[in-house]
Amino acid sequence: MADRDLPTFADVRRAADRIAPHARRTPVMTSASIDELAGCRVHFKGEHLQRAGAFKFRGATNAVLALDDATAARGVAAHSSGNHAAALALAARTRGVPCHVVMPRDAPRAKRAATEAYGATVVLCEPTLEARDARLAEVIARTGAVEIHPYDRPAVIAGQGTAALELLAAVPAIGAVVAPVSGGGLLAGTAIAAHGVDPVVTVYGAEPVAVDDAARSLAAGRRTSEGNTTSIADGLLAVLSDRTFAILRAHDVGIVTVTEDEIVDAMALLYGRLKQVVEPSGATALAGLLALARAGADLPDDVGVILSGGNVDLDRLPFCAARR
Amino acid sequence: MADRDLPTFADVRRAADRIAPHARRTPVMTSASIDELAGCRVHFKGEHLQRAGAFKFRGATNAVLALDDATAARGVAAHSSGNHAAALALAARTRGVPCHVVMPRDAPRAKRAATEAYGATVVLCEPTLEARDARLAEVIARTGAVEIHPYDRPAVIAGQGTAALELLAAVPAIGAVVAPVSGGGLLAGTAIAAHGVDPVVTVYGAEPVAVDDAARSLAAGRRTSEGNTTSIADGLLAVLSDRTFAILRAHDVGIVTVTEDEIVDAMALLYGRLKQVVEPSGATALAGLLALARAGADLPDDVGVILSGGNVDLDRLPFCAARR
Numbered sequence: 189m190a191d192r193d194l195p196t197f198a199d200v201r202r203a204a205d206r207i208a209p210h211a212r213r214t215p216v217m218t219s220a221s222i223d224e225l226a227g228c229r230v231h232f233k234g235e236h237l238q239r240a241g242a243f244k245f246r247g248a249t250n251a252v253l254a255l256d257d258a259t260a261a262r263g264v265a266a267h268s269s270g271n272h273a274a275a276l277a278l279a280a281r282t283r284g285v286p287c288h289v290v291m292p293r294d295a296p297r298a299k300r301a302a303t304e305a306y307g308a309t310v311v312l313c314e315p316t317l318e319a320r321d322a323r324l325a326e327v328i329a330r331t332g333a334v335e336i337h338p339y340d341r342p343a344v345i346a347g348q349g350t351a352a353l354e355l356l357a358a359v360p361a362i363g364a365v366v367a368p369v370s371g372g373g374l375l376a377g378t379a380i381a382a383h384g385v386d387p388v389v390t391v392y393g394a395e396p397v398a399v400d401d402a403a404r405s406l407a408a409g410r411r412t413s414e415g416n417t418t419s420i421a422d423g424l425l426a427v428l429s430d431r432t433f434a435i436l437r438a439h440d441v442g443i444v445t446v447t448e449d450e451i452v453d454a455m456a457l458l459y460g461r462l463k464q465v466v467e468p469s470g471a472t473a474l475a476g477l478l479a480l481a482r483a484g485a486d487l488p489d490d491v492g493v494i495l496s497g498g499n500v501d502l503d504r505l506p507f508c509a510a511r512r
Numbered sequence: 513m514a515d516r517d518l519p520t521f522a523d524v525r526r527a528a529d530r531i532a533p534h535a536r537r538t539p540v541m542t543s544a545s546i547d548e549l550a551g552c553r554v555h556f557k558g559e560h561l562q563r564a565g566a567f568k569f570r571g572a573t574n575a576v577l578a579l580d581d582a583t584a585a586r587g588v589a590a591h592s593s594g595n596h597a598a599a600l601a602l603a604a605r606t607r608g609v610p611c612h613v614v615m616p617r618d619a620p621r622a623k624r625a626a627t628e629a630y631g632a633t634v635v636l637c638e639p640t641l642e643a644r645d646a647r648l649a650e651v652i653a654r655t656g657a658v659e660i661h662p663y664d665r666p667a668v669i670a671g672q673g674t675a676a677l678e679l680l681a682a683v684p685a686i687g688a689v690v691a692p693v694s695g696g697g698l699l700a701g702t703a704i705a706a707h708g709v710d711p712v713v714t715v716y717g718a719e720p721v722a723v724d725d726a727a728r729s730l731a732a733g734r735r736t737s738e739g740n741t742t743s744i745a746d747g748l749l750a751v752l753s754d755r756t757f758a759i760l761r762a763h764d765v766g767i768v769t770v771t772e773d774e775i776v777d778a779m780a781l782l783y784g785r786l787k788q789v790v791e792p793s794g795a796t797a798l799a800g801l802l803a804l805a806r807a808g809a810d811l812p813d814d815v816g817v818i819l820s821g822g823n824v825d826l827d828r829l830p831f832c833a834a835r836r
Contacts (some may be wrong), residue, residue: 215539236787298784456826460622463560463822465787498787502780508832 197384236498250347270299339373349377363488369393371430394476521708527557544794560822574671594623617706661696671699696756
């Protein structure tokens with residue numbers, strides 16, 4: 189891969205300027221009782237309060253605004269299990285161009301409803317990566333829309349990095365940042381932003397044990413994918429691309445894996461102590477931090493955790509369902 | 513009742529200074545989609561993010577800090593279905609004095625657990641006002657503690673008013689404020705604070721239809737109470753005192769009543785759109801505002817809504833339970 193295909197810290201800063209009129213500068217939140225559990229001061233970047241309910245709006249907006257007028261006019265398209273879908277729909281509406289989104293039939297209802305509410309055309313498909321790719325190719329051939337990949341695109345990665353850029357500007361003392369990892373767009377952008385601000389910040393990715401391709405790929409030194417898997421963290425089922433893998437490797441990003449129970453426990457902490465509605469994927473980073481703390485990792489006094497999204501089907505909250 | 517028993521705007525300002533080192537200046541939050549539903553800009557004062565999870569910490573802290581040393585040393589006591597209990601426990605711990613709380617057996621577990629975690633002695637009783645009064649009298653006789661009533665005490669009312677004081681300072685354009693009403697401490701304090709800042713602000717109280725003593729009392733021009741009732745808004749079961757009734761009447765406070773379904777719907781909006789974990793009592797004010805909007809009330813462009821608390825049993829969220 190040519191170096192020009194890998195976004196830089198300058199790209200993250202340009203993205204921050206480009207999306208500033210549209211994206212929310214989300215708050216940073218703390219909880220004394222969570223600090224006690226983690227053994228450090230935890231600074232939560234509230235991307236569940238981002239427009240369209242997730243950090244994805246940053247990357248989608250940066251990518252859509254970066255298109256030249258003729259390309260943008262053809263419309264944009266993507267497949268997504270959820271948050272990128274809604275984010276791209278809102279970004280496209282902001283620029284006034286058509287948006288087509290391929291979603292698996294089992295995508296959370298809240299995410300599908302949001303995507304439609306923002307004016308995108310939703311095309312349903314079977315819940316496999318193969319089916320999603322095939323259906324998206326059909327849509328693009330039919331409409332001429334340009335694909336805005338959820339993570340394997342430099343402008344998307346640079347846009348996602350703006351969340352960490354804001355977090356480190358708000359709390360300069362932060363010595364480590366934890367973000368969830370799926371396709372790696374958020375984590376790669378986070379690493380580029382964090383090391384642009386301060387090269388000695390430690391960057392961790394957190395992922396479900398059930399979808400541990402990032403951990404295995406970085407341990408093996410080469411990208412490995414896997415079959416279709418499942419997790420309560422429905423936003424974390426994608427696998428790294430060559431591009432995101434290369435960035436994570438270059439930035440020496442550590443990966444921590446967490447069980448489904450650990451994700452639910454972290455979610456309950458965020459609801460009960462921080463009083464914030466986050467989706468399971470959004471709670472995975474806190475689960476990862478608590479797992480690191482329990483394992484005796486050498487954590488700094490101040491740790492940033494990116495709460496990536498808050499789009500959850502409220503009648504399926506796991507701490508409710510457990511009692512059924 | 514002597515005028516000196518009714519707190520003034522000066523008392524609210526003094527309370528603000530007194531509690532400033534201990535209470536959190538909670539954020540004001542907005543949601544474009546809720547604005548659309550309400551037909552006005554809604555500014556939510558996030559008292560669910562207050563210490564001990566509710567506005568009650570303001571009044572309890574002001575009252576405990578206002579005691580002289582000899583009185584405080586004897587300890588403090590109260591009966592409470594929940595949030596005042598935890599708030600008083602934390603306020604007493606802050607001053608280093610004992611705290612005894614009488615709670616009904618059916619109080620939400622989250623509230624009882626918090627009260628115990630803050631170091632108070634919890635005494636359980638039957639869930640009737642009579643049983644609560646009787647048990648509290650026993651505790652006071654045995655310990656010599658001073659009663660800090662949840663709402664019928666000038667220092668408590670003045671403390672509760674500091675939430676509206678902060679809200680109006682943050683958003684001076686606000687032309688109406690909606691707060692939930694139970695015993696009336698928050699609503700009376702809100703009216704005193706709002707009219708101290710701006711005499712033409714309209715103040716509304718919201719209460720469950722099932723516990724509509726405030727609506728009936730103000731309509732009749734004299735205080736009426738009722739038998740034991742129940743509502744999903746477990747924090748709103750108390751009735752006005754002579755003192756809070758007098759204040760609400762003097763400030764020409766309007767009362768809007770809402771159904772149980774309206775409370776649950778408002779709660780789901782706050783979780784789904786604002787991404788905030790609030791308890792049913794905390795959602796009642798939004799339910800009231802939406803009921804006013806539907807009824808064609810003459811609302812100003814900017815309305816403040818006090819989200820009074822966030823202490824909820826997470827495995828009993830009503831939008832989950834509905835599917836069981």
